[in-house]
Amino acid sequence: MEDASKVRLEVGGDGVALLVIDNPPVNSLSAQVMGELAEKFIEAHERADVQAIVLTGANNKFSGGADIKSMSKAPGLIYSCFLSIQQPTGGIVGAVRKTEVSGLVLMNDIIEGGSKPAVAAIHGFALGGGLELAMACHARVASPDARLGLPELQLGIIPGLGGTQRLPRLVGVGKAVEMMMTSKMIKAKEAHEAGLVDAICDYPQLIQFARNYAKGIANKTHPFLKTLERSDKLEPLHKALHIIANARLRAKKTHKHVEYPFICLAVIEHGIHKGGIEGTIFERKMGVQTVDSLPAKALMHIFLAERTVYKVPNVSDGRLEARPVKTVGVIGGGLMGSGIATALIVHNVRVLLKEVDEERLQAGINRVQANLKSRVSKGSMSQAEFQRALGLLVGTVDYKGFESANLVIEAVIESIPLKKKIFGELDAICSRDCILASNTSSCDLNEITDGVSFRDRIIGAHFFSPAHVMRLLEIVRTDSTSHQSICDLLALSKKIGKVPVVVQNAVGFAVNRVFFPYHRIAAFLVDLGVHPYRIDAVIKDFGMPIGPFRLGDLAGLQIGALVADTFEKEFGDRLYPSYMGTLMAKANRTGEATGKGYYNYHGTRQEHPAPELDEILEESRKLAGLNARGLTAEGITDKDIVEMIFFPIVNEACRVIDEKIVIRASDLDVASVLGMGFPAFRGGIAFWGHTVGLHYILVRLQQWHSHYGSIFRPTSSLHKLAATKSMMLAHL
Numbered sequence: 001m002e003d004a005s006k007v008r009l010e011v012g013g014d015g016v017a018l019l020v021i022d023n024p025p026v027n028s029l030s031a032q033v034m035g036e037l038a039e040k041f042i043e044a045h046e047r048a049d050v051q052a053i054v055l056t057g058a059n060n061k062f063s064g065g066a067d068i069k070s071m072s073k074a075p076g077l078i079y080s081c082f083l084s085i086q087q088p089t090g091g092i093v094g095a096v097r098k099t100e101v102s103g104l105v106l107m108n109d110i111i112e113g114g115s116k117p118a119v120a121a122i123h124g125f126a127l128g129g130g131l132e133l134a135m136a137c138h139a140r141v142a143s144p145d146a147r148l149g150l151p152e153l154q155l156g157i158i159p160g161l162g163g164t165q166r167l168p169r170l171v172g173v174g175k176a177v178e179m180m181m182t183s184k185m186i187k188a189k190e191a192h193e194a195g196l197v198d199a200i201c202d203y204p205q206l207i208q209f210a211r212n213y214a215k216g217i218a219n220k221t222h223p224f225l226k227t228l229e230r231s232d233k234l235e236p237l238h239k240a241l242h243i244i245a246n247a248r249l250r251a252k253k254t255h256k257h258v259e260y261p262f263i264c265l266a267v268i269e270h271g272i273h274k275g276g277i278e279g280t281i282f283e284r285k286m287g288v289q290t291v292d293s294l295p296a297k298a299l300m301h302i303f304l305a306e307r308t309v310y311k312v313p314n315v316s317d318g319r320l321e322a323r324p325v326k327t328v329g330v331i332g333g334g335l336m337g338s339g340i341a342t343a344l345i346v347h348n349v350r351v352l353l354k355e356v357d358e359e360r361l362q363a364g365i366n367r368v369q370a371n372l373k374s375r376v377s378k379g380s381m382s383q384a385e386f387q388r389a390l391g392l393l394v395g396t397v398d399y400k401g402f403e404s405a406n407l408v409i410e411a412v413i414e415s416i417p418l419k420k421k422i423f424g425e426l427d428a429i430c431s432r433d434c435i436l437a438s439n440t441s442s443c444d445l446n447e448i449t450d451g452v453s454f455r456d457r458i459i460g461a462h463f464f465s466p467a468h469v470m471r472l473l474e475i476v477r478t479d480s481t482s483h484q485s486i487c488d489l490l491a492l493s494k495k496i497g498k499v500p501v502v503v504q505n506a507v508g509f510a511v512n513r514v515f516f517p518y519h520r521i522a523a524f525l526v527d528l529g530v531h532p533y534r535i536d537a538v539i540k541d542f543g544m545p546i547g548p549f550r551l552g553d554l555a556g557l558q559i560g561a562l563v564a565d566t567f568e569k570e571f572g573d574r575l576y577p578s579y580m581g582t583l584m585a586k587a588n589r590t591g592e593a594t595g596k597g598y599y600n601y602h603g604t605r606q607e608h609p610a611p612e613l614d615e616i617l618e619e620s621r622k623l624a625g626l627n628a629r630g631l632t633a634e635g636i637t638d639k640d641i642v643e644m645i646f647f648p649i650v651n652e653a654c655r656v657i658d659e660k661i662v663i664r665a666s667d668l669d670v671a672s673v674l675g676m677g678f679p680a681f682r683g684g685i686a687f688w689g690h691t692v693g694l695h696y697i698l699v700r701l702q703q704w705h706s707h708y709g710s711i712f713r714p715t716s717s718l719h720k721l722a723a724t725k726s727m728m729l730a731h732l
């Protein structure tokens with residue numbers, strides 16, 4: 001059945017046709033929208049009562065660009081959806097170029113090549129294909145709060161509607177390259193200064209203003225400009241090429257694993273040498289290539305998965321309304337507590353920070369201040385915002401004000417008796433409606449809160465360190481946690497810029513549970529004879545920000561020791577019993593903070609090889625006795641290292657999915673990318689496992705299991721999922 005019309009055409013008495021894209025929630029450009037846009041544009045050109053056209057979007061949004069949901073399902077579709085529209089043969093639309101360019105590019109050629117002027121009235125946002133439509137218009141007017149950008153690269157694709165050619169012609173190559181390579185949006189004022197927007201007008205008057213502007217072009221008061229034919233903003237050739245060469249050098253550092261930024265730069269460069277029309281032809285050819293690539297599929301998957309985490313059965317179906325969380329008590333001003341407090345106050349949530357004495361309280365407040373100051377020095381926070389945020393922080397040593405808190409987050413050390421005592425005190429002080437949360441990463445929520453009277457308000461709020469920077473928040477529910485408490489925490493997460501993943505109360509929750517083999521298998525490989533620095537290099541090359549040993553140094557090697565007992569109890573012989581941690585502690589090598597870990601640090605964050613490490617490695621290998629059993633590192637390739645470290649993680653991920661610790665596999669993808677730095681261009685751990693092939697993973701694990709032992713034993717969940725060839729990757 002045909003969907004209801006998504007593009008409206010309204011012709012006013014002033015001779016202006018208003019075209020409105022109405023495709024909630026973000027007026028994305030589906031095949032249907034693009035088809036209807038073309039039809040309506042042609043209709044507007046055919047009608048004698050139309051002199052000019054205004055293009056806009058409904059519901060205070062211009063357009064969020066091509067429909068990512070369709071693109072992720074059928075990548076080729078978005079590039080070919082327009083092929084069924086007859087290419088105009090002249091006359092009606094006028095000077096539409098008779099190039100081989102078709103599909104979506106043709107749509108923009110119809111706008112730009114049309115004989116009647118078109119003006120884009122931009123409010124809300126104009127992103128990706130949305131901005132590309134606007135750039136094909138003969139002028140753009142925007143409301144002051146409008147945001148504009150070409151963020152295609154964040155999805156692993158390049159602009160495909162002429163954006164690589166039109167943006168440089170409107171704002172210059174330098175600005176255009178910056179906007180495309182960073183995927184950042186710019187506000188209307190900046191867009192106006194750069195030349196992307198011709199005029200700014202407040203929203204209520206915007207459409208009328210655009211109508212007048214369009215008529216102004218028709219009656220020659222304003223110029224009738226075709227973006228692709230412009231060159232006034234393009235820098236001299238040598239300068240433009242220099243900008244692109246520099247961008248290429250930067251991309252080699254920031255995007256060394258993927259091709260799409262280099263393809264984008266090549267397409268821009270092609271247009272500079274050969275002109276805009278040739279540029280759009282090349283753009284289309286390369287666009288088809290990128291949209292069908294694995295990184296694009298992975299990044300689009302992550303984009304959608306990040307938005308799907310909010311869909312929690314019985315919570316997000318519209319029956320519950322989130323209660324406002326205005327005041328949050330944070331217990332503990334250490335690294336985690338101060339980070340959590342920072343994350344809250346910068347998003348306008350009042351915090352009562354509780355410490356045991358004045359000295360520790362002051363230290364906690366100082367940490368929060370330092371977090372804020374770092375934002376000010378990086379330019380992401382103004383002095384006024386700094387003062388306002390700090391004004392929301394209230395220190396206490398005696399639970400003062402906690403009776404009116406809507407939520408309390410306990411963030412003290414991982415001590416069960418201490419946490420039990422705190423929850424007992426909170427039960428007596430806080431109101432019945434106050435949600436009681438723990439930031440624990442390894443304690444059982446039921447055990448630490450067993451003294452609390454109303455258990456529906458018990459929840460885990462597991463932030464990742466540094467809590468004011470890392471975007472992931474694991475929301476942990478017990479069997480008693482109410483849907484309302486989850487609903488409230490989901491809303492708070494959104495407010496403070498976190499991406500929440502709802503998980504069951506299980507050892508290690510989702511991220512630490514799935515990633516426990518990361519360090520342990522790395523340690524196993526070292527005991528076989530592989531050098532830690534080689535492992536770090538291989539894992540970095542795979543796309544992780546740092547390798548397991550550098551990460552151990554960063555986190556502090558004592559952190560792993562704290563949770564080791566709990567994990568050993570839970571994971572049994574799936575956990576490699578490494579001696580390395582004990583030996584490192586004995587040698588006083590506890591990590592970056594103390595200047596010595598697997599690497600040496602000479603007063604800076606830069607790691608240097610530590611020759612002293614060899615002695616410890618030797619000792620560890622002797623104790624492990626693998627070599628004595630004839631197991632060595634001989635013949636282990638870099639590919640083996642990647643597979644031996646990550647396949648056990650996929651193995652565990654299957655269990656977490658199968659046991660429903662996460663709601664859906666894509667939640668685990670989001671958690672692995674945001675919590676562990678798993679490369680987004682690989683789509684997250686479950687997506688990656690799926691693309692590598694669960695059957696292949698199973699076979700490899702079976703081989704290693706029989707050769708090396710239980711740490712590689714495939715889980716029954718992997719067997720099950722491999723048999724069904726499914727990782728349950730659906731977003732919904």
Ligand SMILES: C[C@H](O)CC(=O)SCCNC(=O)CCNC(=O)[C@H](O)C(C)(C)COP(=O)(O)OP(=O)(O)OC[C@H]1O[C@@H](n2cnc3c(N)ncnc32)[C@H](O)[C@@H]1OP(=O)(O)O
Pocket residue numbers: 025026028029064065066067068069078104125127128129130132151152155158159160161163304307308
């Ligand atoms: C050919 C072209 O060159 C190729 C392209 O145009 S590629 C697309 C380029 N555009 C983008 O990358 C923009 C992506 N979208 C965004 O950045 C943000 O969604 C936004 C700034 C538009 C809105 O942000 P915000 O208000 O926070 O809403 P957000 O939660 O992100 O999204 C709301 C809903 O819109 C959906 N959505 C957003 N952009 C979409 C898009 N381009 N296509 C399809 N759905 C989209 C989201 O999936 C979400 O759906 P849900 O409610 O079912 O979960």
